[in-house]
Amino acid sequence: MTALGFLYPGHSAEDDYPRIEMLIDSDVRLAVVHTDIGEDAHRVDALLRMGAPERLSAGVEELRLSGAEAVVWACTSGSFVFGWDGAHDQVRGLAQAAGLPASSTSFAFAHAIGELGVRRVAVAATYPSDVADHFATFLKAAGAEVLSVRGSGIITAAEVGTWGWDEVLAMARAGDHPDAEAVLLPDTALHTAAHISDLERELGKPVLTANQVTVWEALRLVDRRVNAPALGALFTKEPVIQA
Template sequence: MSTVGILYPGYSAEDDYPRAEKRLHDGSLLPLVHTEMKVDAHRADALLDIGGDDVLAEGARRVAAEAGPLDSIVWACTSGSFIFGPEGAARQVAALQEVAGVPASSTSFAFVDACHRLGISTVALGATYPPDVAEAFIMFLAHHGITVLTVSARDIITAAEVGTLTSQTVLDFAAAVSADAPEADAVLLPDTALHTVDLLDALDARVGKPVLTANQVSIWQGLRLAGADVVRPGLGTLFRKG
């Protein structure tokens, strides 16, 4: 049993985490706190603000105070980590780890580590972000040896709007992204504002290859860092690898 602290910006798909917690089946916990989001916008200035060291430090202190001792902590925001660039995102995680006193990561690095775990080197990217924000993630992935063959950017500005997308819309979106690059090893859906936990096996089945989603890889990374990296059914290909 492990406790993974989750730092989540704003309100959109935070309910994915208690849903996932029920599927872990070993008593592991995913306590979540909402970090400050002054402006809900997939825009560089707003993303740099929500991922600031002071914001994450305050979140780390609160989740530890509310949940007790943590085994790891994850900044569950993709755009609020890769927007800093590879080096900046690494400094962000290092600062969070120093404050929390436990292994730390962010969703951007969780995607990289999940791809490496599955031997994925080429991906099709289904981004809910505007194209310029999606491009920053493409560059982040490229820095870590992952090539984006095609990108579909839905150009949705707010996380709140992303959180309202229906399950059928998410499934159809993933299928369309995959169809644009059938040779890709996997499909990536990089927004933690997207509800996906209840769809992980269905996404893999619909697309016919691994579909990695932001909340999925965030949870997997936290458990991995906590030493609870084991096979878990019902959470997609990534969790079936242990």
């Protein structure tokens, strides 16, 4: 059995993880430990506090007891707001605290883009525009060409967690760009696990969502691949062979 650990801020769309575990349909177990969200606000100052080392390290012991072989900070905005270098420092600190391979959702997006072999992307975010722009800056540092960024102005994760298919599809369509090779939906508070294959069919291209790429990243850390078509192109495509 492969056991993977996730530090998830607060309570919004954590039920995506048991759903993803079911869709993977293999000997993979996903353990979710909740961290203190502090102030529920998609504001840079609040997000920096949410991703502070002491908040992440508080959940490490519980993940160790779960038998996790790797840990991912399951939060996009609470990682990319630190910038490319700061997000690396955050992950290094988490790896040291846990004694395990570690990453974050922001790096999961960067690695997933590389896995799909795409470069030109569109961002459809729940966040206010200024926060969404921070994500675009992070992606550009990873080598992606961000063709468009659309923020939805949602301040709290609690509100995002109430969105269903209609809202998710409308945001994805509005945020797409005709020249984008993939569309990115970067909020782990957004329920997407049940919708990924439908989103890809509607948009006609790969769709990367936060909880989806977070689980894929944890699998990558332990060098494990699974085939799960319901989770989209990321979970079916063969790895890109670098020249």
